Amino acid sequence: MARHPGAVTTGAESLSATPRFPLTRGVALLFAVACGTAVANVYFAQPLLVTLGRDFSIGTATVGAVVSLTQLGYGLGLFFLVPLGDLLDRRRLVVGQLLLLAAALAAVGTADNVALLLVGLAAVGSLAVVTQTLVAFAASLAPSAARGRAVGLVTSGVVTGILLARTVSGLLADLAGWRSVYLSSAAVACVLALTLHRLLPSGVSAAPAAGGYGRLLRSTVTLFVRERLLRLRALFALLIFAAFSALWSSVALPLSAPPLSLSHTEIGAFGLAGAAGALAATAAGRLNDRGFSQRTTGIGLALLTVSWLPLALTRHSLWALAAGVIVLDLAVQAVHVTNQTLIYALHPEAGSRLIGGYMVFYSIGSASGAVTATALYAVAGWTAVCALGAGFSSLALLLWALTRRGTPNAPTAAAG
Template identity: 40%
Template structure:
């Protein structure tokens, strides 16, 4: 819950927070489509080149576990600015790296500092009035997902024209400009927690034990994030082999898929009206059905319809994410940072396996096998919902308003 006397964030500040989230989280995905270009340039063997993405995402996971909880202890604006500066310096380090060791250290640091995005999300919820909290979370999270989706096509276009080092110099500049705007415009928020840092970390686990809704929402989103990563790992292979698209065609397909981010404000509006659980049900069913449809349209050779299923899968992930965060941020108003840290760590750690599942399933049985697994993941999440999901006290109160 937000404070009773909290005023709504201005549209300009909300938009800035959305852009900042997108700019920071994009740093995790720029290198994903450029491994073949970066690896030989810095002296990494093909077998070790996967570490380029792995270390960046490992750093993000470490930041989720050990930095995001600090937002319940340290003045939030200061923490976000420090993280933004670190991410910009990390990108510069990547751009200047001449060998694998320097590159991988800089990639790890960039990943750690990019968790500033996950400090911004609960801060946006805290600074928003309760009546608009879901919509605010939806707008900010739409920026985050747009950053994820645009990172791959932007990386392909910029690196193709100017080289991969120029891409990371560009990202450092964008991140620095976002940091300056946050410094000038972001409201301050000093938490009133008296816990020590070690107690703060321990309490994240206690929050998971205490709130069944937090565990369930993390499980739903972890499953959907696995499916999301599975899709975006296997889809470029489908586009190359089935539809004969080149790098620019794949980039345009990913750009079209970013349209799923438009679902976030809708999810936020529905959550504010007390329909978070119904939105979750729709999201889980939509994911399962979209994977089934994706299998059929690829078999039929329908490229545009395949792009539509990409938008629907992304929309399902967004609908579930926003409705879930609207619920979990209402569980304990003083522990938003720790709740988000526990939630996102579970989502990220398990969700990262989707890339491995996507590549392995496609190699084993082609797109039909990958899409079947994606549909099964959606079905499992839907089964969890039907068997275990019940409205928590904050949800019941919201539904009555």
């Protein structure tokens, strides 16, 4: 495998140049389903915030901590667990994480006090990073010329999982209570673990590292310090997911309050409006393979900024909310797929570390957006939340405008 100039060598970076297991469309769809199911666990709480706040006596200004702790746990998992994909047998890693995720979900579903709830949610977040292990796994199996499409297809599963999480969560909560959401998901995680154990290729891993796990983690930091493109795309991730989380972590508050007073199911159904984001993920992957990464990023960030105009009208029109959700999710996923495709191409042999390091900033952005939006809603209302989201989006667009010259436009064959 060709090594990108300046690549960080750890001894754990040598994957076979020819994958033993071809990434057919069917296998990619399996990855997409597994990713979507796992990542959904991070977002189940969003339509349930009002109910969780009532059951555990959490105030409106601090209920965003429920989402933020899950995201912070996700960030820790991204740094400490995802890099293991460059060191260990990936099938065993994926299956092991899913089984531990099932245990954490069961703990949340049976929690009888707020401390156990929050610890359990943090554990769920840290183990749900199996999603990123699978994204890096899929990228390593795809040929370089089709890597954008592969990442786009798998990421479409992630997008669908994120959006359906709210719908499923709201529906199950109305039918059988909020605990059924997490207990059902624990059972699904066990089924997934068995299915992937039977179907994923074994023995796909990197060579043993000199210095082992500690050096692997240090190399993640070294990659971030050396690669300007990684730093830039990580900042994009922080800002776009701060905006994304500002919406989805707080929108249940005005929707559940008078005069709208929507149910869990009705609130969760708005996740379906963003299903177009899955289409954006696949389309963005194709555009990246054709060399339009910068253009895709700019258009996506412009749309993200504009989306807050209809979102600001949520209290007056649910149609405006639906339109804003569609545009926002399209924009976020287009930029997200572009980011992942570009950074993976820097050092394919260190793909898990690159994607894990990048996603740490996604997690920081999501956590920041959640806690800031809910606190702001408590003191200033929905209009202030929309101003916050528009601010994050505008800052990302400004950053793109200032840095687009001299930044790589698309992955090259040599990089893969």
